[in-house]
Amino acid sequence: MSVRYVGKDIPRNDGFDKVTGRGVFTFDVHLPRMLHGKILRSPYAHAKVLSIDTSAAEALPGVRAVCTFENTTAKLWNGAAPMFITPLPHKPVLDQTIFTGEPKYIGDEVAGVAADTEEIAAQAVKLIRVEWQQLPAVYDPLEAVKPDAPQVQPRFANPEYNNICGGPVILTFGGDPDEAFKHCDEVVEYRVKLPRVKQAQMETHGAVASYCPDGRLDVISTTQAPYPTKMILAEALDLPVSKVTVRNPPYVGGGFGVRIGLSGKAEILAAALSMKCGRPVKLIYTREEDFTCSDSRHGGYLECRLGARKDGAFVALDTRAWLNTGAYATFGTDLVGVCGACGTAGAYVIPNFRYTGWPVYTNQMTAGAMRGFGSPQGNAVVEPAIELMAQRLGMDSIELRKKNSTREDTRNWFPFPPGSCGTNECLDRAAAAIQWNEKHGRAAQQTGPVRRGVGISAGTHVSNAAPFCVDYNTVLLRIERDGTLFVNSAIPEIGPGSTTACLQVASDLIGVPFQNAVMKFGDTDAAAFDIGSHATRTLYTVSYVMADAAKELRRDIFTWVGRHLDLDPGSLELDDGIITSGGKPVSTLAEMASAAHLEGKQFMASSCKVPPNCLPFYAQAAEVEVDLETGMVKVLKVAAAHDVGRAVNPRLCKGQIEGGVLQGVGYAVREEMTYVEGKGFYNKGFHSYMLPTADDRPEIESILVENPDPSGVFGIIGIGECGVNPTLAAIGNAVEDATGVRFHEFPLTPGRVLAGLKAAGKV
Amino acid sequence: MSVRYVGKDIPRNDGFDKVTGRGVFTFDVHLPRMLHGKILRSPYAHAKVLSIDTSAAEALPGVRAVCTFENTTAKLWNGAAPMFITPLPHKPVLDQTIFTGEPKYIGDEVAGVAADTEEIAAQAVKLIRVEWQQLPAVYDPLEAVKPDAPQVQPRFANPEYNNICGGPVILTFGGDPDEAFKHCDEVVEYRVKLPRVKQAQMETHGAVASYCPDGRLDVISTTQAPYPTKMILAEALDLPVSKVTVRNPPYVGGGFGVRIGLSGKAEILAAALSMKCGRPVKLIYTREEDFTCSDSRHGGYLECRLGARKDGAFVALDTRAWLNTGAYATFGTDLVGVCGACGTAGAYVIPNFRYTGWPVYTNQMTAGAMRGFGSPQGNAVVEPAIELMAQRLGMDSIELRKKNSTREDTRNWFPFPPGSCGTNECLDRAAAAIQWNEKHGRAAQQTGPVRRGVGISAGTHVSNAAPFCVDYNTVLLRIERDGTLFVNSAIPEIGPGSTTACLQVASDLIGVPFQNAVMKFGDTDAAAFDIGSHATRTLYTVSYVMADAAKELRRDIFTWVGRHLDLDPGSLELDDGIITSGGKPVSTLAEMASAAHLEGKQFMASSCKVPPNCLPFYAQAAEVEVDLETGMVKVLKVAAAHDVGRAVNPRLCKGQIEGGVLQGVGYAVREEMTYVEGKGFYNKGFHSYMLPTADDRPEIESILVENPDPSGVFGIIGIGECGVNPTLAAIGNAVEDATGVRFHEFPLTPGRVLAGLKAAGKV
Structure with a gap:
């Protein structure tokens, strides 16, 4: 196995699409009969909706669905992937609903509209009449932990820890620091206050959700973790997991963590609207919504x-x-x-x-x-x-x-x-x-x-x-009739060039020329489970699972080629598409793949593994x-x-x-x-x-x-x-x-x- | 293994989509920056183009590409799937090009236009000026075989058999009929003249082809054989097979054989236009084109x-x-x-x-x-x-x-x-x-x-x-976290309800409830090679390969469950989602799939086989x-x-x-x-x-x-x-x-x- 492509500054596979503007992002997606969604967001940091009247919005021509916290499932979920995928040390905190009658921040989702155009949807949102009762609010964590601070999530009230979500996280190892400090020569202290900052990714959150009343939900979105998104959607909306599809279109304009699982909420909002009217609904966050109504870094x-x-x-x-x-x-x-x-x-x-x-x-x-x-x-x-x-x-x-x-x-x-x-x-x-x-x-x-x-x-x-949450990848490899490589993984390409780097690794692991290797990514239909692109894991973990699959693929190739050419499979090697036996070229992968195809055989292998x-x-x-x-x-x-x-x-x-x-x-x-x-x-x-x-x-x-x-x-x-x-x-x-x-x-x-x-x- | 779903009149999975009109067909597909194609077809049954002038068409505002036989590859191919997939007894007859300067029937493709709208494209086609020289033509097979009949395909002129494509097909078995007739008590003769008839499928041929100048070609089309279509496109257009994707959108309005491989030519015409301008091109045959310019039954x-x-x-x-x-x-x-x-x-x-x-x-x-x-x-x-x-x-x-x-x-x-x-x-x-x-x-x-x-x-x-041509299927099975089944095959659903029947078979083979089983179909990206829906093969052959994969899937499930529950895997059975050991229920597939998922394991299996x-x-x-x-x-x-x-x-x-x-x-x-x-x-x-x-x-x-x-x-x-x-x-x-x-x-x-x-x- 020669290392031909790993280590090289190969131009990105997605470069052409991106510099020419032909790459499709969620914003570009258009489905037949597609509607456009807009969200009514709370103007108050903490409030109770005393009444909500959507009749004027519903009466507006072109409005196809109005969802509120009253007519939409109030099943609790957690937008973070770990909810359904993690054996957490802490019990997952299920504290979100699709819409809420008790908004907890300025921007919280109260209702949504799907209409023929974005403009009509926006106008309809303005026609929703809400009677609000403001509730006391708290903004600073040091204030919020005080015993008399307002309860942000009364459902999780804990007399010991006020407003602590899921309880404090305590990590220890080695000996007792309190005791140890007594024996130190020097002890220093430092404290710091850090700001809340935003990911400011290029592309705002967006999703096109298409629900079919027979129970299928297809979502095209900006998610950086298609499978977790699919799983949380299925759970929150009470759909069989097999009937929910999530995919990137295929490009995503950055992630930086803001859209793992359902932490980008566009998917479930669009899905709720689509379920209400049975038509595809597109919901693209404005830049303002993205800045003020989506996850940020913790200050x-x-x-x-x-x-x-x-x-x-x-x-x-x-x-x-x-x-x-x-x-x-x-x-x-x-x-x-x-x-x-x-x-x-x-x-x-x-x-x-x-x-x-x-x-x-x-x-x-x-x-x-x-x-x-x-x-x-x-x-x-x-x-x-x-x-x-x-x-x-x-x-x-x-x-x-x-x-x-x-x-x-x-x-x-x-x-x-x-x-x-x-x-x-x-x-x-x-x-x-x-x-x-x-x-x-x-x-x-x-x-x-x-x-x-x-x-x-x-x-x-x-x-x-891994091993802090459920974390594994699946990779499917196949060799096409002309000896070219096709890699299938649900991992997304959110911008770093992961799919280029992954193919460099795959080409060297398998022994095929990089230039005709292709990777299908970011589609839960096309590939089995993959936890997604986050935790600095994409290249490291996908490579690990690919290595396993590549070993199986090479075994598959060598077994068949050995039989076909009457050579000892153990003597065979594959490098840059050339098959050698005992160091002498005997054929090309292109020839052998074509010959195998004529016999009804495609070289393929898969692996599903927990990476280290x-x-x-x-x-x-x-x-x-x-x-x-x-x-x-x-x-x-x-x-x-x-x-x-x-x-x-x-x-x-x-x-x-x-x-x-x-x-x-x-x-x-x-x-x-x-x-x-x-x-x-x-x-x-x-x-x-x-x-x-x-x-x-x-x-x-x-x-x-x-x-x-x-x-x-x-x-x-x-x-x-x-x-x-x-x-x-x-x-x-x-x-x-x-x-x-x-x-x-x-x-x-x-x-x-x-x-x-x-x-x-x-x- | 109980037979619960096979034999039942289960309503079709695609029924809802189709009766409500929400199902997406090629006609419904819209891609960003998509153009529309129209074709200039020969008005003569046999002619030579002496000159072609596309300048007026090119000058028409909104025209983005004009392709002719002069500026488009003239590589020879054969629209029938067998070209690249069959070890034929006869050498494949490569007699087609994308466009031709010597049209051989009324409707033959001479040039094509891609423009902002269908109307502009149609107008531009009319602006193409062609100087024709009519050539002698022949229409009846008995006339055409005469030695002095005009040559339809002079490239394949054969002094022994005039106008016979690929030579006569002679099948014999048993003894010599000439000799045997002498010893018969009675001999009868019958002769018949049969008409040419059309498939008259609901949906006309159509394709949306999207070529990226870095070498990738994505096609969404009405094909009833996505993989052969992909392979012939790759060969005819000199693209790596891995870089060509063909998929149904996902529905196809009937096939009846008219669109296997490239026998429906819309894909390659749209692809040629897209390659010319680097934008997606949609080409939908009119009903007239479909009737007069696509394969029929042989009369x-x-x-x-x-x-x-x-x-x-x-x-x-x-x-x-x-x-x-x-x-x-x-x-x-x-x-x-x-x-x-x-x-x-x-x-x-x-x-x-x-x-x-x-x-x-x-x-x-x-x-x-x-x-x-x-x-x-x-x-x-x-x-x-x-x-x-x-x-x-x-x-x-x-x-x-x-x-x-x-x-x-x-x-x-x-x-x-x-x-x-x-x-x-x-x-x-x-x-x-x-x-x-x-x-x-x-x-x-x-x-x-x-x-x-x-x-x-x-x-x-x-x-x-099989065994008359390369003929095999690949099936990928996986169990989702909630125990529901996902089947992945590139076989298309062209109308008969194949995907419903296949899932009935899969549900019984694996032992899961039918209602949450899902099949992804008709997409070459999502699945490995599949020869397609034709030859009365879909349910018979996919079931055969699924049976093999199901056996592997059940082994995968039982091995894991046996270890997890400390039971002998050999004692386990799975029926309708219930896992039993020695006949006693021990768990559900939903529970076990979820538990396996938490350990980083998804139950999955695949098979790639030549069916009988x-x-x-x-x-x-x-x-x-x-x-x-x-x-x-x-x-x-x-x-x-x-x-x-x-x-x-x-x-x-x-x-x-x-x-x-x-x-x-x-x-x-x-x-x-x-x-x-x-x-x-x-x-x-x-x-x-x-x-x-x-x-x-x-x-x-x-x-x-x-x-x-x-x-x-x-x-x-x-x-x-x-x-x-x-x-x-x-x-x-x-x-x-x-x-x-x-x-x-x-x-x-x-x-x-x-x-x-x-x-x-x-x-």
Whole structure:
């Protein structure tokens, strides 16, 4: 088996479709007799609908269905995939309905209309008359946990933990931190308040649902997890799983976690409307709906204590997090767990560890999965503490990190070995790229209004969701009559180029030329179960299952070819479409596939497996410029060194890192969902939500550290989410390096920085 | 394994979609940026294009592509599936191109236009200026075979056989008929001229082709054989097979053989236009195009000699057929073979057999596959001869047939055993239903202008195309999380209710409730190779492959359940979703599928196999009324007794028989494509093509004879095409019984009958 395609910068398969505009996205889908849906959303953060009158809406010509919480199933569900697929340590929190008569945030779905045009549907929504009774609301997690705070989800009232969804998540390993702290030489503390930020993916949520009154439901949507979406739809709508189809059309304009399972709600809203009228219904979220009525990253409060010995060895870490999960649980409980497990625990050897996370209900839009899934938050509290510890110990913080970094033999909270541990190489290479030795700790030598500093942060995440939830893939491989390869998997292509990289792996695993290999993806009809594209898992896990199927496929080919050519199957090899026996070419796969076809035989194989998991380690170093007069933080450079195991397609791999870093830059210095009481989030689109623009883009140096992981096919480690995880902390550390001020609230907007500098007496 | 669903009249799965109009057919498909195609067709039966000027068409606003024979690949192909899938005894005849500069029939494709609307495309077609040179043409097969006849396909000129496509098909078995005839007690001869008739399926040919300049071609079409269509497209257009997708949308409004492979040309015409402009192109044939530019049944001339001993034992049969295959070969050579093998040889024991068939090129629209595929033609010449022989021997013709009918141990031309041989039971039951003994041979006792008579005909066909061409199916089975069944096969649903019947079989084979079982069909992306819906094979062959996959699926389920519940897998049984061990219920499939899912396991299995073949025997008896004054033949009743092995869904099975019989009635007394020299076929739609209407519909008594076939799952035998095969001969025999006149040309229209009666001195 030669490695011909893995490692090459092959242009993306979806490139042509996307640059020419011919690729079909959900927005482009048109079905015969299709209607358009619009949603009536609550104008209040917490209210009760005393009465609802849809008669005027129903009477409007062109209106075909009006659904409300009164005429639509009120079966409880949870939009997060884990609901039906996870053996959770916590009982799944079923707290959502399709429509609600007791809205819990500004934007909550109360009713919906399907009509001949979008305009008629929008007009009909305005004709729905609602009598509201406002109820007390709470917005801040620290307020919400107080015993006398209003109950966001009275159904889950718990006298012990007010507004905690599913109860606190407590992770421990090693010894007792409280006891251990007593024996530390140094103990530092750090607390931080993090903003709520949005995925801001290119394509808003959308779905076209087509229900047939005989019980079938077909959904075309922007989901990044077709199978979980299908399963939750079936459960919530009481349909047999086999009768629900979910597929991408086939392209999806980004995901970043916002549409796993039903966390993008467009599917079930469109389905409810379609079930009401028996016609296909298309529901495309406006950008405002997408910003204000779909899951975001969890904001909230975190604090930690870190204890170490004089020599720098970490002794104990105790972290607490109160994350704002908003009105519904979705991924709330899972995410606070990952925040602790990956964000605070994963990257270092910590003998005495405790993490307590509270997913707190508030009357705000739900927070759910977003790239990093808790890791950025955990990183943001621990990495500054390490910086503080280095200062306290008088050590270089990189040396301190390297001394404590997770090693191949470390066993902490994770029930699997960490795999390839490239943290130290990442630290060294990021430091070198940012000229750490020349630039770090130069605050005192700088004068003038503009100061520079460098900071660093290391961390880890996961390469898969297993074994924390049900997590497996199915892959079907077949060789066509002309020897070309067809791969079938329900995994979606949400943008990273996964289907290109997967085919590079498949081509090498099987031994066929890449250029004619094709992958069918994102369709639950065409393939068996696949948990979807999330958890940094796509390439790592699909490759794992493909490797198994490829082995079977090659056995199938060699058995048949051996018989057909009267050769020992054990002597056969297949490389780039050429079949050899004992090293001598004997035929081509094209010839043999054609001959087999004439005998009624197609070479095919499948595999359905639970893939493993491993930790992707990384370090990012940032250089910033802080204007003491304006408070403006400009990120000059981020050197992002990631242990990717093996870069299947270096260009795509760097693309993942760069995209993540830029999201991290926004998280650190620009992006913030600002809540205005009585009005909801101020940020309703790209004009008011400060995504980094080309102007804000630092130089990003992506450094691919290739330490093949023993669990990954060709040594692959997950990369998808990692780019964003350590960036905020690296930038925060760099700002402190530039100014001498440690900030406790992000993003570091000019106003916030200026206030901080003033409070610290620096300006 | 209980039989719960097989044998039940379960309503069709596609019923709701079809009666409510929500089912999507190719006509309904709309893709983003889709254009509409129109074709410039030859007004001459044989011509050469001296020059073609498309500049005016190209200049018309809204025109996006103009394809002609000059700018489109001229690679030769054959629209019939066998081209790329068959190890034919004859070399495949590659005689078609997408467009041609030397059109060979009125309607032949010369150029095509894709434009923003159908109207613009039609207008642009009119703007194409062509300078034609007319060439000599020939229309009748007996004329065309003469040495001095014009050459329809000069490329295949053969001095020995003029205008014979692929050479004559000669079938023999047993001894030498010429010698055997010398020793017969009686020898009879019969000759017949049969009309060209059309499938007249509900939905005209149509395709939406979408080519992406990176090499992918997606086609949604009316094909009844998605995989062969995909393969021929790939070959003809020089694309990798893996990059071509063909699927139904999912419904197809009938097939009757008219769209196997590329015999429906819409796909390749739309593809050529799409390749020219890189946008999706929709091409829907008008009814006129469908009638005059797509394959029909072969008309032509047949003659036979039948020799027997005094006791009625058949001794020798020698048949010759000249069938009009039109301008291109498509299925020409295969069909004349089936005409001999099934139509003349299959139903009886014939010790000395010869059949010679000539597929003759003429300058008419191509004839190809149509329900029965040669069997009706063969039946139409042999069954009257048997009637004549009975008269000559003074025997009852039913007794004569029964004495000679094929038995389980008969081995004739077919390389497989005949299977269950229900001919005699069919003859007896059809005879009883038509009151043969009371009504037959009563011509002499009738007076007045209206005479009645009864006739009978027996025959056989096939249940599959194997082993005569590459012929196999692939089936993928999976159990969803809730225990419901999902079946994936590329077989299409062209109308007979195949997907309902297949799921009845699957439900019983696996042991799951039918109501939540789902079948995905007609999509080459979703499933591996399947030869398609034709050759009376769908239910018979898919069931065969499903049985294999079901065995594997049950093994998969029992292995896992046995381990999970600590039970001996060998003790487990699954019936209607309930799992028992040693007869006692231990769980449900729903519970176990859900538990397996939580462990990362989905129950699934696949099979890819060449199914067997068997002969479906039948007999039909007809009663007619002949008006001696008008020549009008009214078919009063057809009693159709078919050995179906096992009726999976008796209502659907009878539906197949009834539809076939009515097509046979049209063939016998109404339908005829009438060629007008210089103008082409007169019949351009339903106003001029005399399909039987409700008024012409006789009483049809479908008699299901159930002799389980040893090769068929649950004893199934194919039924799809059989209904039409013997009807014409039964009616012809009945007309002779009523009038004493034996006709030699069909259909028996009033004019033809009156002329015949006059010539015979009967009126």
